[in-house]
Amino acid sequence: xxxxxxxxxxxxxxSSIGVESVDPKLTVMGGGPKEQASDYANYFCSYASxxxxxxxxxxxxxxxxxxxxxxxxxxxxxxxxxxxxxTGSGILALWAAKAGASKVYAVEFTDMANHARRLVAxxxxxxxxxxxxxxxxxxxxxxxxDIIISEWMGYFLLRESMLDSLVxxxxxxxxxxxxxxxxxxxxxxxxxxxxxxxxxKQQEYIRTMQDWYSFKGETKEFYGVDMxxxxxxxxxxxxxxxxxxxxxxxxxxxxxxxEPAVVQTFDMHTCTLEDVQGVDETNVSIPLEEDARVSGFxxxxxxxxxxxxxxxxxxxxxxxxxxxNGYTHWGQQVFHLQVPHDVVGGGKVEGTIAVKRxxxxxxxxxxxxxxKNVLPTGEDKSPLVSVKYAxx
Amino acid sequence: xxxxxxxxxxxxxxSSIGVESVDPKLTVMGGGPKEQASDYANYFCSYASxxxxxxxxxxxxxxxxxxxxxxxxxxxxxxxxxxxxxTGSGILALWAAKAGASKVYAVEFTDMANHARRLVAxxxxxxxxxxxxxxxxxxxxxxxxDIIISEWMGYFLLRESMLDSLVxxxxxxxxxxxxxxxxxxxxxxxxxxxxxxxxxKQQEYIRTMQDWYSFKGETKEFYGVDMxxxxxxxxxxxxxxxxxxxxxxxxxxxxxxxEPAVVQTFDMHTCTLEDVQGVDETNVSIPLEEDARVSGFxxxxxxxxxxxxxxxxxxxxxxxxxxxNGYTHWGQQVFHLQVPHDVVGGGKVEGTIAVKRxxxxxxxxxxxxxxKNVLPTGEDKSPLVSVKYAxx
Numbered sequence: 191x192x193x194x195x196x197x198x199x200x201x202x203x204x205s206s207i208g209v210e211s212v213d214p215k216l217t218v219m220g221g222g223p224k225e226q227a228s229d230y231a232n233y234f235c236s237y238a239s240x241x242x243x244x245x246x247x248x249x250x251x252x253x254x255x256x257x258x259x260x261x262x263x264x265x266x267x268x269x270x271x272x273x274x275x276x277t278g279s280g281i282l283a284l285w286a287a288k289a290g291a292s293k294v295y296a297v298e299f300t301d302m303a304n305h306a307r308r309l310v311a312x313x314x315x316x317x318x319x320x321x322x323x324x325x326x327x328x329x330x331x332x333x334x335x336d337i338i339i340s341e342w343m344g345y346f347l348l349r350e351s352m353l354d355s356l357v358x359x360x361x362x363x364x365x366x367x368x369x370x371x372x373x374x375x376x377x378x379x380x381x382x383x384x385x386x387x388x389x390x391k392q393q394e395y396i397r398t399m400q401d402w403y404s405f406k407g408e409t410k411e412f413y414g415v416d417m418x419x420x421x422x423x424x425x426x427x428x429x430x431x432x433x434x435x436x437x438x439x440x441x442x443x444x445x446x447x448x449e450p451a452v453v454q455t456f457d458m459h460t461c462t463l464e465d466v467q468g469v470d471e472t473n474v475s476i477p478l479e480e481d482a483r484v485s486g487f488x489x490x491x492x493x494x495x496x497x498x499x500x501x502x503x504x505x506x507x508x509x510x511x512x513x514x515n516g517y518t519h520w521g522q523q524v525f526h527l528q529v530p531h532d533v534v535g536g537g538k539v540e541g542t543i544a545v546k547r548x549x550x551x552x553x554x555x556x557x558x559x560x561x562k563n564v565l566p567t568g569e570d571k572s573p574l575v576s577v578k579y580a581x582x
Numbered sequence: 583x584x585x586x587x588x589x590x591x592x593x594x595x596x597s598s599i600g601v602e603s604v605d606p607k608l609t610v611m612g613g614g615p616k617e618q619a620s621d622y623a624n625y626f627c628s629y630a631s632x633x634x635x636x637x638x639x640x641x642x643x644x645x646x647x648x649x650x651x652x653x654x655x656x657x658x659x660x661x662x663x664x665x666x667x668x669t670g671s672g673i674l675a676l677w678a679a680k681a682g683a684s685k686v687y688a689v690e691f692t693d694m695a696n697h698a699r700r701l702v703a704x705x706x707x708x709x710x711x712x713x714x715x716x717x718x719x720x721x722x723x724x725x726x727x728d729i730i731i732s733e734w735m736g737y738f739l740l741r742e743s744m745l746d747s748l749v750x751x752x753x754x755x756x757x758x759x760x761x762x763x764x765x766x767x768x769x770x771x772x773x774x775x776x777x778x779x780x781x782x783k784q785q786e787y788i789r790t791m792q793d794w795y796s797f798k799g800e801t802k803e804f805y806g807v808d809m810x811x812x813x814x815x816x817x818x819x820x821x822x823x824x825x826x827x828x829x830x831x832x833x834x835x836x837x838x839x840x841e842p843a844v845v846q847t848f849d850m851h852t853c854t855l856e857d858v859q860g861v862d863e864t865n866v867s868i869p870l871e872e873d874a875r876v877s878g879f880x881x882x883x884x885x886x887x888x889x890x891x892x893x894x895x896x897x898x899x900x901x902x903x904x905x906x907n908g909y910t911h912w913g914q915q916v917f918h919l920q921v922p923h924d925v926v927g928g929g930k931v932e933g934t935i936a937v938k939r940x941x942x943x944x945x946x947x948x949x950x951x952x953x954k955n956v957l958p959t960g961e962d963k964s965p966l967v968s969v970k971y972a973x974x
């Protein structure tokens with residue numbers, strides 16, 4: 191037996207994690223201390239490696255967006271109290287301090303907090319930035335803050351469910367009228383052609399089933415055990431992995447067909463814990479001017495640093511993780527169709543999308559898509575297809 | 583931010599795991615329910631996928647050894663009560679039933695228990711094999727058993743620390759004079775030449791440090807933050823990963839230099855919970871007849887199905903995971919030297935090895951090696967080198 195469960199790749203090197211205090215009412219899992227301990231162990235481990243921090247710190251579109259959002263809007267930060275939720279190596283907190291914040295609380299759960307502390311000292315901001323090692327739910331401050339900064343976004347925005355912690359931090363520690371950086375996040379949805387990748391996943395699925403048939407034959411012949419009864423389960427497992435899961439991709443903008451659609455926008459100043467649970471069934475319709483072969487869908491997000499209506503950013507910034515400007519570490523989540531759809535120019539693809547937390551691991555999501563092709567005449571070309579994907 | 587902590591590869595697909603009852607005195611971690619929940623979530627998740635079970639079931643050296651050990655020694659099983667610890671898909675339990683056991687308790691913690699139950703029924707052994715879903719520590723039986731079978735072995739034998747659970751099961755449920763399958767396990771140690779792999783790991787280490795230097799320069803230039811203070815930590819992290827860790831390898835028998843040495847033997851009938859904690863500093867000396875370049879060490883294990891002195895197996899079987907007979911999924915754990923050693927024919931490599939549980943994750947181990955070259959004259963050629971590796 192050897193499962194290698196505790197063998198993370200380089201970007202997920204493990205580290206010791208302590209859970210000092212637990213308030214069950216505040217846990218992401220909604221469960222008791224046991225569930226939280228398990229969730230924290232799984233969730234925070236990779237953020238404790240500098241290697242992984244470096245991966246995020248070398249994502250230049252990410253870095254540039256936050257850097258501009260903070261330093262180009264320095265006047266908003268001048269003399270203000272700032273909270274950085276999940277500071278990691280502390281870089282956003284440092285920028286906020288350089289932008290003139292009077293005090294920055296940099297909260298970090300993992301031992302990365304020690305490194306952040308040293309980085310802050312080395313960069314001469316010890317008097318302004320205070321690194322606090324705890325979960326943000328356990329944070330105690332002597333007064334509220336004027337601005338909350340955070341880089342909490344996961345794949346297709348919601349993955350990781352860190353937004354819950356941010357909403358709780360905001361409700362507890364942001365002054366009325368205070369600012370969130372980013373201020374607004376939007377889940378985007380596009381039609382794509384990545385037929386090559388779709389086919390390669392299907393071929394991998396076929397190969398793994400061929401392996402199973404050989405295995406079944408050998409196990410019967412050599413070891414006298416008939417595995418037939420497990421075949422359907424195995425097939426379901428492999429279909430789930432290769433066919434009914436989304437995959438990380440770095441799409442080229444030429445692979446996006448038509449105009450991307452908005453699935454949902456979250457105003458960071460007003461969204462509630464209920465809002466951020468996921469996305470209920472939402473209509474999406476994407477017209478196509480030219481004939482096109484659609485091999486699947488893709489989800490990504492944009493994050494705006496615009497401030498509020500009462501207090502707008504002088505230099506608004508938008509970070510998009512879509513295929514239009516090149517690489518970010520978020521890439522896009524691609525959902526392959528089982529059969530590619532040929533859409534006639536002037537027609538459209540319409541349907542619904544719902545994004546729901548997985549019961550077994552609420553940091554992860556299922557994406558339920560219903561879609562059909564509509565001809566330029568308005569006539570339905572295809573029946574409504576309903577597919578439930580896991581976004582792992 | 584996106585760490586992908588909960589994104590297992592195909593062989594580690596996740597599944598829901600419940601911890602129904604917890605006796606803190608019995609936990610592997612020695613901690614409370616929280617620590618156990620976290621340990622169980624990490625440890626058992628991959629064993630819940632059929633894909634991973636299939637990987638173990640297509641390891642023919644593993645399968646053949648257990649199959650022969652049970653079916654060729656059927657007379658030992660006839661009419662006996664058997665316990666299979668960690669039955670997975672239930673195959674060992676089925677073989678024990680086919681060998682004539684009167685009753686087989688097949689204990690499995692994960693939901694794989696459901697599949698085992700169906701496999702048992704399909705193969706007509708429902709009257710004999712009873713699948714019980716629980717941790718073996720929580721097992722309740724109405725009487726003791728005559729034989730315990732289990733495939734509990736991890737890389738270099740001890741990894742995963744599942745032996746603890748087996749010892750507890752034995753002390754609680756095996757009749758005096760009962761049999762353990764396997765009966766004896768031995769940790770083996772060899773000198774190896776896999777200079778190509780050693781160099782490739784060193785080159786990866788050098789590349790990752792070159793990346794760091796570019797990153798540091800860019801971060802200072804574009805974002806005004808001096809990362810120098812984290813450089814030593816990053817270097818330590820990368821050195822730990824590429825240089826001071828062991829790696830899974832499938833060595834060719836020609837890569838083993840001299841005769842492998844025994845590190846430690848565990849008699850499964852008598853070893854105690856204290857014995858299986860790890861290996862204290864142990865002398866190892868390997869003579870070399872020919873001149874050789876030693877690039878590192880390798881650890882693996884053998885498992886014997888010999889029975890006891892009072893009750894020997896009529897057909898004893900040995901499973902070796904060494905490089906001499908080809909592939910097993912365990913492979914060998916290779917520990918690269920930082921500088922290869924040229925050993926003169928007639929000389930030897932001698933030193934000590936200790937294998938200790940990691941504090942942060944007791945399923946994992948550190949391996950502390952001290953070694954030096956000794957000339958044919960008996961004169962020390964090199965100073966004693968002391969290196970501590972993580973076996974991740």
